[in-house]
Amino acid sequence: MKCRVCRAPAVVEVRRHNAGFCRDCFLGHCRSQVERAVKEHRMMGPDDRVLVAVSGGKDSLALWDILVELGYRADGLYIGLGIDGYSGPSGEQARAFARARGLELLEVDLPADYGYDVRSGAAADRRVPCSACGLSKRHIFDRVAVQGGYDVVATGHNLDDEAAVLLGNVLRWDLAYLARQRPVLPGGEGFPRKVKPLVKLGEREMAAYCVLKGIDYQVEECPMAAGNRHLGYKEALNVIEERSPGAKASFYNGFLERGSELGAGTAAAEREGLHPCPSCGAPTTSAVCAFCKLVEKAGGDPRRRLPVSAR
Amino acid sequence: MGAVKVLLRNPRREVEVPGPVGAVALLRQLGYVREAVLVIVDGALVTGDATIPDGAQVEIRPVVSGGAR
Numbered sequence: 001m002k003c004r005v006c007r008a009p010a011v012v013e014v015r016r017h018n019a020g021f022c023r024d025c026f027l028g029h030c031r032s033q034v035e036r037a038v039k040e041h042r043m044m045g046p047d048d049r050v051l052v053a054v055s056g057g058k059d060s061l062a063l064w065d066i067l068v069e070l071g072y073r074a075d076g077l078y079i080g081l082g083i084d085g086y087s088g089p090s091g092e093q094a095r096a097f098a099r100a101r102g103l104e105l106l107e108v109d110l111p112a113d114y115g116y117d118v119r120s121g122a123a124a125d126r127r128v129p130c131s132a133c134g135l136s137k138r139h140i141f142d143r144v145a146v147q148g149g150y151d152v153v154a155t156g157h158n159l160d161d162e163a164a165v166l167l168g169n170v171l172r173w174d175l176a177y178l179a180r181q182r183p184v185l186p187g188g189e190g191f192p193r194k195v196k197p198l199v200k201l202g203e204r205e206m207a208a209y210c211v212l213k214g215i216d217y218q219v220e221e222c223p224m225a226a227g228n229r230h231l232g233y234k235e236a237l238n239v240i241e242e243r244s245p246g247a248k249a250s251f252y253n254g255f256l257e258r259g260s261e262l263g264a265g266t267a268a269a270e271r272e273g274l275h276p277c278p279s280c281g282a283p284t285t286s287a288v289c290a291f292c293k294l295v296e297k298a299g300g301d302p303r304r305r306l307p308v309s310a311r
Numbered sequence: 312m313g314a315v316k317v318l319l320r321n322p323r324r325e326v327e328v329p330g331p332v333g334a335v336a337l338l339r340q341l342g343y344v345r346e347a348v349l350v351i352v353d354g355a356l357v358t359g360d361a362t363i364p365d366g367a368q369v370e371i372r373p374v375v376s377g378g379a380r
Contacts, residue, residue: 001358011356015346020358057376160375207349207374211356219372221321234375238346 005029012208015245023212030209033200034066041183043195048151050074051192053141054097054105056090058217059156061097062209063198067154068103074154077144079137080109082117083224090218097215106148108140115300118224124298129224132294139282139291145192152187157196160203163248164233166255176270179263183256190276190283202248279303313365317341320373330365337363338371347375 001010003022010020014029021029038044052064054076067074078094081087091107098105111117116124122132145153162181169177187193198206210217225231240247270285277289280302284290295302315330317337328340334350334357350357351370363369 001360010358013358058374059376202346203376204346204349204374207372208356211349211351211372219320220323221373221376225376231375235344235347238344238375241346242344 011212012205014202014205016202016241016249018245026205027209027212030062030201030205031066031069034063034197035070037183037197037200038070038195041195041199043184043197044072044152044154044193046071048072049149051106051141051145051148051150051153052076053137053153053155054078054094055156056093056097056218057156058206058210058215058219059158059161059198059203061094061215061217062206062213063154063156064097064103065101065209065213065215067197068101075104075106075150077106077108077141079140080107080111081133081136082109082111083119083222086218086220086222086224089220093216093218106144108144110136114295114302116295116298121294121298125294127294128228130228130230133224135290135294139289142191143280143282146190150192152193152195154195154197156198156206158198158201158203158206159249159252160234160237162196162199163237163252164230166252167233167237168229175263176266177263178259179266181255182260188271188283189274190281199252315363315365315367315369318368318370320371330363330367332363333359334361334363335359337369341371343371348373 001013001020002008003010003025004019005025006022008022011023012026013020044050050067050072052060052067052074054060054064056078064074064076076094076098078091080091094105118129118133118136121136122129125132141153165181169181183196183199185194237248273285274283276282277284277292279288279292282289282291292302313330314327315332317326317328319326328337335345338345338348338350345359349372350361351372352361352363352367
């Protein structure tokens with residue numbers, strides 16, 4: 001197979017584009033897809049301060065790498081989740097990446113700073129671990145971004161993530177979630193703008209990007225995520241994609257083009273009901289926000305000053 | 312005929328298959344969907360039409376990550 005751009009031997013194929021790429025042309029392809037997504041969805045401007053949500057996995061490290069290469073002022077935030085045998089290596093990979101490039105990595109550690117980990121938080125709040133993890137991460141990314149004066153939080157959600165979430169939302173016809181499933185969520189009082197610059201790239205492309213750039217990332221699957229519903233949706237979509245390359249992109253992009261009004265009223269109503277959480281000040285529609293409830297049930301103290309340190 | 316050593320992940324383990332073998336044929340033989348993995352031969356990424364020679368060290372690296380994101 002030859003590179004579609006320069007005709008050199010290809011090292012990566014992207015079947016939905018019916019194309020192969022050599023190393024350099026593939027890296028250029030990834031950068032240009034991010035540039036296109038940023039421009040098309042007006043995610044951020046050249047002067048914005050960007051906080052990248054960094055997990056130590058392929059998507060977040062590739063995203064951080066690409067944004068810095070494109071000239072954005074991007075710091076990283078890593079959240080230690082206290083998952084045995086997983087959080088330790090993930091944090092090391094995030095730190096090593098930042099150190100090698102002279103980038104600033106902020107850190108919050110759930111056990112050390114809030115007194116709970118994903119497993120104990122999930123058990124105390126009667127949630128599945130992925131739900132406790134997502135809730136904690138969203139809350140902390142928002143708080144750190146607001147307090148640190150960042151204009152935008154960038155997450156490593158890729159095309160596969162978005163297509164799998166869309167499939168789950170459509171299977172349940174969850175209009176509130178469909179309304180929020182956009183590449184850009186505008187900021188508001190107490191929460192930052194959130195963007196997903198990788199929505200035009202599949203996760204196979206992000207893994208290939210890291211391999212070709214020599215980025216050491218957490219390859220092993222999170223032990224808490226094994227067998228979850230989201231992974232099941234991805235498996236189903238990959239079986240379809242195998243037979244019909246491009247199916248995932250067409251499913252997700254069709255939603256963005258033609259399903260944008262789904263649940264719009266629900267989202268507007270939710271925003272109108274927001275007020276500051278009396279415990280931590282984060283916007284919520286409940287008496288106390290879901291994060292503070294979880295931390296209190298897990299025996300921690302959500303009112304502690306947000307513990308962020310650059311290491 | 313020689314063997315190709317293949318590193319698999321989640322869980323990490325190693326298997327041997329007869330070589331030489333095509334990359335796509337290897338994935339089919341081991342029950343992988345192409346979209347969900349990368350094939351790395353002696354440290355280098357290869358495309359689906361590659362032939363993997365005897366004695367090669369292969370990694371089939373899953374690319375799917377899950378959980379709340």
